[in-house]
Amino acid sequence: MVSRLISKAGVAALAFAVLVGCTSAPTPSVANNEMAPLPQPAAGQDVAVFAGGCFWCIESDMDLLPGVISTTSGYTGGTIPNPTYKTHYKGNGAPHYEALQVIYDPKIVSYDDLLTAFWHSVDVTDPGGQFCDRGPQYRTAVFATDAQRAAAEASKAALSLGDWPKKPIVTPILPTSTFYPAETYHQDYHTKNPIRYRYYRNGCRRNQTVQRVWGPLAYKGLPKS
Numbered sequence: 001m002v003s004r005l006i007s008k009a010g011v012a013a014l015a016f017a018v019l020v021g022c023t024s025a026p027t028p029s030v031a032n033n034e035m036a037p038l039p040q041p042a043a044g045q046d047v048a049v050f051a052g053g054c055f056w057c058i059e060s061d062m063d064l065l066p067g068v069i070s071t072t073s074g075y076t077g078g079t080i081p082n083p084t085y086k087t088h089y090k091g092n093g094a095p096h097y098e099a100l101q102v103i104y105d106p107k108i109v110s111y112d113d114l115l116t117a118f119w120h121s122v123d124v125t126d127p128g129g130q131f132c133d134r135g136p137q138y139r140t141a142v143f144a145t146d147a148q149r150a151a152a153e154a155s156k157a158a159l160s161l162g163d164w165p166k167k168p169i170v171t172p173i174l175p176t177s178t179f180y181p182a183e184t185y186h187q188d189y190h191t192k193n194p195i196r197y198r199y200y201r202n203g204c205r206r207n208q209t210v211q212r213v214w215g216p217l218a219y220k221g222l223p224k225s
Contacts, residue, residue, distance in 0.1 A: 065117060
């Protein structure tokens with residue numbers, strides 16, 4: 001009887017997580033709804049910015065890499081002023097991407113390493129969003145500085161020479177623009193809300209889709225969690 005009750009509770013929680021997901025996360029408390037500070041790199045550190053669908057997930061993946069010093073979920077690439085979770089994709093201006101700022105130590109992990117991990121942890125063939133999250137705010141992109149663009153373009157071009165993915169890569173490489181950190185509630189979501197996060201990720205079939213798109217190369221560059 002107990003196991004049956006647990007099973008029903010698990011199914012209910014899964015259904016709730018899938019319905020809410022990253023698309024319409026519950027309204028947090030006032031304190032957690034404050035915009036997070038934006039970390040700045042110290043001497044010898046570099047910054048990379050990626051958009052890979054729900055920022056909860058790309059943050060949890062990039063956190064696995066040795067040499068990554070900090071990850072910050074946020075909004076970038078659009079023109080909507082002062083974006084928040086509720087306004088970053090609708091309003092007066094072009095929508096922002098949900099994105100991740102990565103501060104890293106290039107002596108431990110290179111920009112090419114970050115690119116490899118990024119490409120192989122998202123669906124680079126989907127132009128309309130990622131997994132169960134649909135809309136322009138969930139599209140993938142690499143935001144590169146002038147100094148990073150050549151490496152990003154070369155990394156993307158190399159992917160097209162392999163056997164995977166089977167469909168064309170639609171992820172653009174875009175110039176960096178102002179990065180707005182998201183609310184405190186969204187930072188480190190996978191560690192602060194691990195059960196709900198796992199239900200969301202599994203229900204959205206993120207891992208299964210990445211494995212379908214990339215085959216044996218799925219999650220290449222990321223250590224096993």
